[in-house]
Amino acid sequence: xxxxxxxxxxxxxxxxxxxxxxxxxxxxxxxxxxxxxxxxxxxxxxxxxxxxxxxxxxxxxxxxxxxxxxxxxxxxxxxxxxxxxxxxxxxxxxxxxxxxxxxxxxxxxxxxxxxxxxxxxxxxxxxxxxxxxxxxxxxxxxxxxxxxxxxxxxxxxxxxxxxxxxxxxxxxxxxxxxxxxxxxxxxxxxxxxxxxxxxxxxxxxxxxxxxxxxxxxxxxxxxxxxxxx
Numbered sequence: 006x007x008x009x010x011x012x013x014x015x016x017x018x019x020x021x022x023x024x025x026x027x028x029x030x031x032x033x034x035x036x037x038x039x040x041x042x043x044x045x046x047x048x049x050x051x052x053x054x055x056x057x058x059x060x061x062x063x064x065x066x067x068x069x070x071x072x073x074x075x076x077x078x079x080x081x082x083x084x085x086x087x088x089x090x091x092x093x094x095x096x097x098x099x100x101x102x103x104x105x106x107x108x109x110x111x112x113x114x115x116x117x118x119x120x121x122x123x124x125x126x127x128x129x130x131x132x133x134x135x136x137x138x139x140x141x142x143x144x145x146x147x148x149x150x151x152x153x154x155x156x157x158x159x160x161x162x163x164x165x166x167x168x169x170x171x172x173x174x175x176x177x178x179x180x181x182x183x184x185x186x187x188x189x190x191x192x193x194x195x196x197x198x199x200x201x202x203x204x205x206x207x208x209x210x211x212x213x214x215x216x217x218x219x220x221x222x223x224x225x226x227x228x229x230x231x232x233x234x
Contacts, residue, residue: 018038018081019036019037019043020034020036020037020073020079021034021036021043021062022034022062022063022064022065023035023062023063024060024061024099024110024111025059025114026058026112026114027109027111027115028109029109029111031110031111033053033060034074035081035082036076036079036082038081041085044090045063045064045065045090045096046061046093047062047085047090048086048089048091049061049062049085049086050083051080052080052081057083059086063096095117099113099114099117129198129199131170131197131198131199132168132170132173132174133168133197134167135160135164135194136192136193138192139193140152140193153184155179156184158180159178159180160188160193161178162174167200168199168200169199170199171186
């Protein structure tokens with residue numbers, strides 16, 4: 006994406022063309038923060054009048070600088086969907102169909118965006134993290150009856166501050182899921198979103214590593230690597 010007119014916006018911004026799935030003549034020019042790192046094919050949210058629309062960053066046109074609207078009149082791209090991009094072959098097909106059928110490119114694009122909910126981020130995965138006032142498995146009183154060996158291992162497994170699902174915690178601590186739920190009932194664990202990555206597919210964490218900061222007992226002194234199913 007490049008700046009095309011003499012009234013260039015700040016160096017932190019760039020001019021991009023966005024095709025909307027509407028029966029319009031062609032792409033509209035918008036300003037986008039360079040931090041968004043937009044590329045042709047990215048799905049973005051942009052303002053259009055009083056509403057917000059989802060569009061696709063379109064390929065740059067071979068137009069003279071005088072044909073482009075001045076930068077100060079352009080609206081700004083709101084954000085980018087990180088799920089995936091519309092491939093080059095699909096964009097070329099949209100242009101070809103629009104030209105062949107003498108249709109508005111946006112009307113053709115709409116047929117490729119029949120399920121806009123697919124662009125929405127997936128629901129978060131919820132699990133458990135240590136509560137701020139949870140007992141310390143190392144320095145707790147030895148006579149504390151509620152701190153069974155299984156519960157100590159759960160506390161130690163979550164000592165790095167990250168969240169994990171009930172089955173992941175149980176596997177890492179070599180305890181039952183009932184132990185994890187009982188600790189949540191005691192207020193030692195609190196609901197928390199499990200760390201995930203967004204790579205264009207259903208988000209997953211990969212291999213969860215629950216590391217011990219210190220041994221709980223002689224039989225359990227290593228870190229546990231729990232593969233996410």
